[in-house]
Amino acid sequence: MLTKEQIAQRIAKEVKDGYYVNLGIGIPTLVANYVPQGIDVEFQSENGVLGMGPFPFDGEEDADVINAGKQTITTLPGASFFDSSMSFGMIRGQHVDLTILGAMEVAENGDIANWKIPGKMVKGMGGAMDLVASAENIIVAMMHTNRAGASKLLKRCSLPLTGVNCITKVVTNMAVLDVTDKGFVLLERAPGVSVEDIKAATEGNIIINGDVPEMVI
């Protein structure tokens, strides 16, 4: 099984030279730490910054420079600030190449639920609905099962949806899967995790084509 850091590390391999990338809160934020040397990417945060850098040094934090998780950040050379409407213009207008976000549930048809548990938790969708409705390249980073051990990769989402038919790839602590017209296609398995383990932890239709290689992290 992968740790959260290792999930981020594996997803970082999907980040290509020249990409503008939007990172969601949680595991996706960690992806920035593992982008390979020698490729140029810029991170967008929907509250209005492109070219996000690492956290500031102690004592250098600025209340006017934060990310969408409200954490203090820095900017890198070439960075820019803009208003919320322009920020979502970048997202809706498909100028952002890759979106990485967390989820509570993903369905085999690419539906995603990640903003509300009726009667229990209502924090809001933030920018997630805009992101998943417009982005063409969306990777979900999440645990394969919930705390109760139930699969988060389902036939149909049970929670209120964030978007329909939009997720293209899922990276979990157990596996890397593509989301296709026919369901989840198993691409890689985590070290020490068998195909049978993954099948047992996946409620949605899962397609296995030949030998499934172990992830290289």
Added chain:
Amino acid sequence: MINRTVSSVEEALEGVKSGMTFMVGGFGLSGIPENSIAQLVKTGITDLTCISNNAGVDDFGLGLLLQGKQIKKMISSYVGENDEFERQMLSGELEVDLIPQGTLAERCRAAQAGIPAFFTPAGYGTEVAEGKEVRDFNGKPHILEHAFQADFAFVKAWKGDEAGNLIFKGTARNFNPVMAGAATITVAEVEELVPAGTLDPNQIHIPGIFVKRIFQGAKYEKRIEQRTVRQKA
């Protein structure tokens, strides 16, 4: 030059009444109109509808208006990190309309720009789309969203001049520029108010025509919600 300055926060908020709809700038606690919010608390007006991306924290930002039960309805995209908000929402005291963040921004901008409604793909197939017109464009479904209507917009900028021109700093810009001019009366508060002619016209983010009243805030706490730092090696 048309002078937009008012002498005090009291004068800036003249005309606010119970039952009104306000737009309030800021993302989290960054770029919120601290002085206007503090004055709204003092007025004691109630039954307010607030359009704001977030609802502050328990003891700062719009959380202060929630503590005094002055808000009847919030229109926001994300409201986590606020226990009092959650309590009022779950008990039914507070009405909450959660909408996608990009839609929230664009409904402000549409109001500012005189566009009554627009189509967006955000929220299609979700509960956000319930009861809304759906139309396909380029083979993709979109939902119809309307411009907001608000009585006051409270925005905060870094610098401003007597003519109402505004310059923002960092990510404290966020919703402030799209709310300016999007309500009947826009009140801008700034950290530094300078005479007309001091700011370079090339550097103005929001022209004064969108601002009805401008004043310099007495003080800014600029609280940080998530202080995250790294240590020097």
